[in-house]
Every structure is written in structure tokens, then in C-alpha cells.
Amino acid sequence: MLNVDEKIVGVLGATSMVGESLLPLLTQAGRQVRAYSRQVVNKSCENVVWRQLPPASSDSKPGLPISLLGGSKTVASAASGFSMDAPENIKYWLCVAPIWVLPEYLNFLEHHNARRIVVLSSTSRFTKTDSPDPEERIAAHRLADAEERIRVWAVSCGVEWVILRPTLIYGRGRDKNISEMARFICRFGFFPIFGPALGLRQPVHVADVAAACISALQTPGATNRDYNISGGETLTYKQMVCRTFAVLGRRPRLVKVPIGVFRFALACLRMLPRYQKWSVAMAERMNKDLVFNHEEATRDLGFKPRPLVLTAADVPSR
Known part of the structure; x- marks a missing residue:
């Protein structure tokens, strides 16, 4: 039986495509969700409390733990641009927003006493490193850099972390693929x-990505690890x-x-x-083949992705 603190899960990027799939799965699992978005969200969902995520200030120092800012909540607040009044104790977090924005909110997570975090990255950090397009190379670098900064922060703060790197995500008619x-x-x-x-592809359904996030959050053996998660079919x-x-x-x-x-x-x-x-x-x-093995995710997280069987719900309505 989970105690009150263990039931609460914070979700960053809750209005994203993956976030929309995550929320019902979390509530079905008996979790109390704190859904954060940069936008104001006026939705009424059982066991989901929506909150607007404050923007990080331009002078923030992302990735620096409060302890390195002098151990003061006031100093951390000034450095990160967040209001530090009466924080709720939220030990468990899922970040399905673009990973490169997360370093701007690490002080925010620490202030809420984060103890475990699952972060969504992308296999693009590998596939676009040698792209002829400079913008794609920059994107790959941003992914790799954000992953490293999150690891460094987590180690310094004693926070357990899991990084998931999906391949080409599809579903809900909202993907870019x-x-x-x-x-x-x-x-x-x-x-x-x-x-x-x-060129070979392994499209992974957004619902399978969401399920992998939840499994990673609640699997103690999957700690301080990164996993590639690909679809159940190669075509x-x-x-x-x-x-x-x-x-x-x-x-x-x-x-x-x-x-x-x-x-x-x-x-x-x-x-x-x-x-x-x-x-x-x-x-x-x-x-070009963009293929990644997900055996480790299957072994540790019970990850069993579906093959590519498209339905009307997976594409935009006409």
C-alpha cells in the first residue's frame, strides 16, 4: 500500500502527446498526479491537479543544486526564478517535455524534494550527430548535453534517474512523423x-512510450540507467x-x-x-537504417511494444 507521498507523481510536459497518454495510466494505477504545463490548463480530471509551470528566468543557473547555491532556498529562488513558498513534497517525477528544457527546472525539482525522475530523451541524439543539416547536429548535441547535465545533477543531489530514448513516436494524430x-x-x-x-524504421506508439515511463518510475531495479525503446516491428x-x-x-x-x-x-x-x-x-x-535494440528495456521494464498497425486514432482527423 502506497503512502500519501508515494502516491503523488509530478508530470512535466503534461499537455504533450506523451503526457496525454500518461495521465490516465497514472490515475488508473492509483496515483495522484500534479500535472505541470507552461500553459494555463482548465481541465477537470479526477486525481489530476493542473498547475502552471513558471518560466525560468534568463539569469537562471540550470543544473546547480540548492546546496551549491549556498544551501539557501532564498538564493535558489533568486537564481531560478521560481516561487519557493510552501512547496509540496513530490518525490516522483516524469518529464515528457523536451529534455533540453529540464535543466532550467532542476532547482524546482529539488525544492519539491524529488527522489526519483524518469526523463524522455530521443535516439536522435545518436542518429543526427553526423547529419549534413547543422540544425539537426545542434539538436543532437542539445539532447546529449541535457542528458549529461541531468545525470550530474541527480548524482549531486542523490536523486535516482532513468532516461528513456524512444525511436520515431507516433499516435494520437499529434506526432511529427x-x-x-x-x-x-x-x-x-x-x-x-x-x-x-x-532505410529501416521502428515506429513506437505513444501509449507504449507512456507505459514504459510508468514502468521505469516504479521499477526499483531500473535505477540510474538509460534505455533505448523502439517499436515492436522493423520495416x-x-x-x-x-x-x-x-x-x-x-x-x-x-x-x-x-x-x-x-x-x-x-x-x-x-x-x-x-x-x-x-x-x-x-x-x-x-x-539509412535507424534501428535500436530494446532488449534491455524488455528485460528490466517489461517493455512489449506493439507492431505498426495504424488506426484512424493514430492520424489527424480529416
Whole structure:
């Protein structure tokens, strides 16, 4: 039987795609949720208390524990921009916001007496390190840097940590992968590919990611570890696109585009806000294997991801 403190779980990034899947799983498990978001959320959910996360100030010192700031709650408050009045004791935390924002809130977590934290990162920290796109290389560096800063902070504060790195996440019609494919197909009636598009992928459903987060939170043997979590099926990029056509009720229409034409078309597409982050590097990766073993997560966390069987709930409503 969990005591009151053990029932409470703080969630950072509660309005995110993974956060939306997490909250009902936590309440079903008998947890009392403190759901944090940078936005004001007006929702009424049983056993979920919504709170607005205050922004970190520009002069914050992310990653420095209170003890290194002179041991003073007042000093920590000034350094981090947080109100330190009457903190609630929240020992367990799940961070499903972008991992690179978490170092800005480590003092906040320490002030709430965090003792264990599960953080969502991404396998992109490995797959984009040698990307020809400088923005992607920067993103990979930010992921790796945030992971290291969290580890250093956790060790210095005696906080147990687990880092989960999912592969390509899909589901709920909110992801930037299969859902974006579906939007493109619905808008233009085809999907462009570069070369044979035979690079291997392991899409992982958002619900499986959420379940892995909860398992990592409550598995004592999984402490101070990082895990790669991938989908239950390995398929080619081309097959993934074809399944997206299928769930939309459309016959696959894939158009092979030479890289030169792709560059020109991309320059035009990026004039539209939705496609501003598309890059040539994304096209080149269509023929690169992005495969990660999740045996350790299966062994320690009971992680059993589903194969890629798309439903209407996984893509945006039309």
C-alpha cells in the first residue's frame, strides 16, 4: 500500500502527446498526479491537479543544486526564478517535455524534494550527430548535453534517474512523423521519396512510450540507467509510408524525386509554416537504417511494444 507521498507523481510536459497518454495510466494505477504545463490548463480530471509551470528566468543557473547555491532556498529562488513558498513534497517525477528544457527546472525539482525522475530523451541524439543539416547536429548535441547535465545533477543531489530514448513516436494524430506524412498525403495526394526509401524504421506508439515511463518510475531495479525503446516491428521507410496511405483509405502513390528536384521543391515547401523544419537530410535518411535494440528495456521494464498497425486514432482527423 502506497503512502500519501508515494502516491503523488509530478508530470512535466503534461499537455504533450506523451503526457496525454500518461495521465490516465497514472490515475488508473492509483496515483495522484500534479500535472505541470507552461500553459494555463482548465481541465477537470479526477486525481489530476493542473498547475502552471513558471518560466525560468534568463539569469537562471540550470543544473546547480540548492546546496551549491549556498544551501539557501532564498538564493535558489533568486537564481531560478521560481516561487519557493510552501512547496509540496513530490518525490516522483516524469518529464515528457523536451529534455533540453529540464535543466532550467532542476532547482524546482529539488525544492519539491524529488527522489526519483524518469526523463524522455530521443535516439536522435545518436542518429543526427553526423547529419549534413547543422540544425539537426545542434539538436543532437542539445539532447546529449541535457542528458549529461541531468545525470550530474541527480548524482549531486542523490536523486535516482532513468532516461528513456524512444525511436520515431507516433499516435494520437499529434506526432511529427506519421501524422505529418498523413497531412501531406491528404493535402497533395502523393508522398515524395528519395531513392528506394529502404532505410529501416521502428515506429513506437505513444501509449507504449507512456507505459514504459510508468514502468521505469516504479521499477526499483531500473535505477540510474538509460534505455533505448523502439517499436515492436522493423520495416522500411517505404513500407511505413504505404501503411499511412492504407489507414487513410488511399492507394499508395509514391513519387521518386531526384535530390536536386527535392532541394528545389523543399525550398518552396518551407515557405509554408508546417514544413519549415523539413530538410534535405530528412530525405537522405529515408535510405539509412535507424534501428535500436530494446532488449534491455524488455528485460528490466517489461517493455512489449506493439507492431505498426495504424488506426484512424493514430492520424489527424480529416
